[in-house]
Amino acid sequence: MSNLKTSHPVIQVSGIRKTYGRTVxxxxxxxxVNDGEIFGLIGPNGAGKTTTMECVEGIRKPDRGTISVLGLDPFRQVYKLQERIGVQLQQAQLQKRIKVWEAVDLWASLYRKKSVDGERLLEQLGLIDKRDAWFMNLSGGQKQRLFIALALINDPEVVFLDELTTGLDPQARRAIWELVRGIRERGKTVFLTTHLMEEAERLCDRVAIIEHGRIIDIDTPQRLVARHCPERTVVLDTDDASAEERFRAIPRVESVVRSDLQFTIRGQGDDLVTEVIHCLSENRIRVTDFRMIVPSLEDVFLKLTGHSIRD
Ligand SMILES: Nc1ncnc2c1ncn2[C@@H]1O[C@H](COP(=O)(O)OP(=O)(O)OP(=O)(O)O)[C@@H](O)[C@H]1O
Ligand SMILES: [Mg+2]
Incomplete structure (x- = not known):
């Protein structure tokens, strides 16, 4: 994990604002964004993720604020920067009849510096069998992988991925996550956007939650959950008659709801689970089922914004 390294920022964004007419x-x-980490910008449709990312890439100019990427000003030094970054755009398309290997060759030719071995890249991304296929004959997941390959062709120090798994099935999505972890393992920094909370939670070292163009909070997924959703829930089944009373006596417990033989025990903090287990063993309460409900980033989002990310 990146936080084991002594990390320094490769991207610094300070007080940027971007308006389109009257839309802020x-x-x-x-x-x-620190060196070697996977950083995610997460938020609902229209939150400002792509706009923010495109300002960082130097494609758009913010109305105010400052941005530094690898020590460069992305807007004024965009050509210098382009040699050192890789970009996968949200709405990318290629000519229908361009072949996979041709696209890779074409992209490689756009850079002054020597590019990585295209064949190897296709192999790493599971596209070597498709090297002679036309772009239009690739599946959605294969197109995404090709775009990731194109973003990596110049051996970039920072890779930008905008909504990289949108529209993919869960299996293809997992394969892409592995690819992105592989990019981090090769020492690169990844800056991505997603509106999939599960993706952010599983993939990102740190995330920034953005809504209506403003960042609400930034941290590791675990710390965001601990900070905003400290409640824990244990659900268990027992036919022990004394159980309910015992559960209510646990110090951290805030509520115990019973439905037939099933108890739902709620309280605050990580210790709740340990205390429930302790209570079970101390009172020799026999359980036939036991599980925990741990809040996720989805719950953090709900708590912070008052609505689900899909609303
Ligand atoms: N070129 C543009 N001209 C006018 N308005 C724009 C333009 N691009 C984006 N916007 C508006 O700016 C806001 C932020 O858009 P942006 O594309 O940054 O959001 P996003 O978080 O990437 O959304 P999504 O999850 O749908 O990709 C939206 O209200 C959008 O309508
Ligand atoms: Mg977007």
């Missing part, structure tokens, strides 16, 4: 797409956005 991004407002007072500040964050840093």
């Amino acid at each position: 797409a991004v407002d007072e956005v500040s964050f840093e």
Whole structure:
């Protein structure tokens, strides 16, 4: 994991704002992305993710605020920067009849510096069998993998991935996550956007939650959950008559709901589970089922914004 390294920021964004006419797409956005981490910008449709990312890539110019990427000003030094970053755009398309290997060759030719071995890249991304296939004959997942390959062709130090798994099935999505972890393992920094909370939770070292163009909070997924959703729930089955009373006596327990033989025990903090287990063993309460419900990033989002990310 990146936080084991001595990390320094490769991206610094400070107080940027971007408007389109009367729409304020991004407002007072500040964050840093550290060397070697997978950083995710997460938020619902229209939150300002792509706008923010495109400002960082130097494709758009913020109305105000400052951005530094690898020590460069992305807007003024965009050509210098392009040599050192890889970009996968949200709405990318290629000519229908361009072949996979041709696309890779074409992309490689766009850079002054020597590119990585295209054949090897296709192999790493599971596309070697498709090297002679036309773009239009690739599946959605294969197209996404090709776009990731194109973003990696110049051996970039920072890779930008905008909504990389949108529209893919769970299996293809997992394969892409593995690819992205592989990019991090090769020492690169990944900056991605997603509106899939599960993706952010499983893939990102740190995430920034953005809504209506503003960042609400930034941290590791675990710390965000611990900070905003400290409640824990244990659900268990027992036919022990004394159980309910015992559960209510546990100090951290806030509520015990019973339905037939099933008990739902709620309380705050990580110790709740240990205390429930302790109570069971101390009172020799026999259980036939036991599980925990641990909040996720989805719950954090709900708590912070008052609505689900899909609303
Ligand atoms: N070129 C543009 N002209 C006018 N308005 C725009 C433009 N691009 C984006 N917007 C608006 O700015 C806001 C932020 O859009 P943006 O594309 O950054 O959101 P997003 O978080 O990437 O959304 P999604 O999850 O749908 O990709 C939206 O209200 C959008 O309608
Ligand atoms: Mg977007």
